[in-house]
Amino acid sequence: MGDYLMIVLGTALVNNVVLVRFLGLCPFMGVSNKLDSALGMGLATTFVLTLAAVAGWLLEHFLLGPLDLGYLRILTFILVIAAVVQFTEMMVRRLSPTLYQVLGIFLPLITTNCAVLGVALLNSREESGFPESLAYGLGSALGFTLVMVVFAGMRERLALMQVPATFAGTPIALVSAGLLSLAFMGFAGLAGG
Amino acid sequence: MLIAIASLTILGLILGWLLGLAAHYLQVGGNPLVEQVAALLPGSQCGQCGFPGCGAAAQALAEGRAPVTLCPAADRALTEELAGLLGVSADLSAVADQEPxxxxxxxxxxxxxxxxxxxxxxxxxxxxxxxxxxxxxxxxxxxxxxxxxxxxxxxxxxxxxxxxxxxxxxxxxxxx
Structure with a gap:
């Protein structure tokens, strides 16, 4: 149990998908203007990412491995991820039409969120077992959500600040993303200690 | 080769079937009237009625927040059809039967x-x-x-x- 907790914590904080591995940057910049929509996006991606990690393991062990179809890995993963995203879109549309409108194009774009495919591929490369895959997917997803929420909080405050004209808008957002990444580098000490 | 084709086809079919099932059970219980009204409107999103587009105008029409004569591109026939669909009487004197x-x-x-x-x-x-x-x-x-x-x-x-x-x-x- 402790091992799995370590995996979840390690992937969420130390090897954070967004800030350390640089995966899934487009929703990170695109949907982080408001705290509510960032949280919604984080939760939607959490759902997709965890399911994709599990589905990736199942595909790897019951389809690609036994039939020796390793060269179809990316194709099958994308197929399953697209289906899961479509399902998530239906769920969000049903459960919260407001969130559906706020997320807009970024909701179907979870399909091409490289964090989702990246975690599934990393899982298969490291030949993780089922519980490890699940923990890895969940940890990455939680890390993604955490970063989205923290960054949205920062940007909400930034919106109220007097930013120099040269930095206003995207530049200050990118600079603050860099500072946030700097802060997350501090978690690297957590693994060593 | 054949195994690859067959397995991808079967995977696609299963996923498609599951999605179809999900679409059936997770149908959005929206107002079907809105869709009927939107189908009647021109759909050019010109925004002259004061709403952001034909979709928002259809929503407002279906909820009774806007008069059926709002669409500047609509002629008498369309306005009458809208009035009939929404069950209201429309004052058609203002709607000129313009030539295109x-x-x-x-x-x-x-x-x-x-x-x-x-x-x-x-x-x-x-x-x-x-x-x-x-x-x-x-x-x-x-x-x-x-x-x-x-x-x-x-x-x-x-x-x-x-x-x-x-x-x-x-x-x-x-x-x-």
Missing amino acids: VVAHIHEQLCVGCTRCFKRCPTDAILGGPKMIHAVFPDACIGCKKCFEVCPTEGIEMRPIEVTLRTWYWPRPALAG
Whole structure:
């Protein structure tokens, strides 16, 4: 149990998908203007990412491995991820039409969120077992959500600040993303200690 | 090879079937009236009614927040159909039975200000800054937005010339 907790914590904080591995940057910049929509996006991606990690393991062990179809890995993963995203879109549309409108194009774009495919591929490369895959997917997803929420909080405050004209808008957002990444580098000490 | 094709096909079929099932059970219980109204509206999103587009206008119409005569592109027949669908009586005296028109730019008056170009909801105007603009009559819906903004009054709304390609049967006269 402790091992799995370590995996979840390690992937969420130390090897954070967004800030350390640089995966899934487009929703990170695109949907982080408001705290509510960032949280919604984080939760939607959490759902997709965890399911994709599990589905990736199942595909790897019951389809690609036994039939020796390793060269179809990316194709099958994308197929399953697209289906899961479509399902998530239906769920969000049903459960919260407001969130559906706020997320807009970024909701179907979870399909091409490289964090989702990246975690599934990393899982298969490291030949993780089922519980490890699940923990890895969940940890990455939680890390993604955490970063989205923290960054949205920062940007909400930034919106109220007097930013120099040269930095206003995207530049200050990118600079603050860099500072946030700097802060997350501090978690690297957590693994060593 | 065959195994790869078969396994991908089966995977796709299973996923498609599951999604179809999910779509059936997770149907959005929205107002079907909104969709019916939206299907009647022109769908050119010109925004002249004051709503952000035909979708928002359809929503407002279905909820009774807007009069059925709101659409400037609608003629009597469409307005009557809308009124019938929504079960309200409409005052049709204000809705003129206009003949179809398209914009025409008088080249000697055009100063190339691009104002009409920016307003056109259907991208029917061709041109750039300080260049003489022109209208694609096939794409023009005759919404008169460009007509209003032209600073030199160089745009004229012309009735569509009757040729073999644009002729149509005259609409039957509406009762009442």
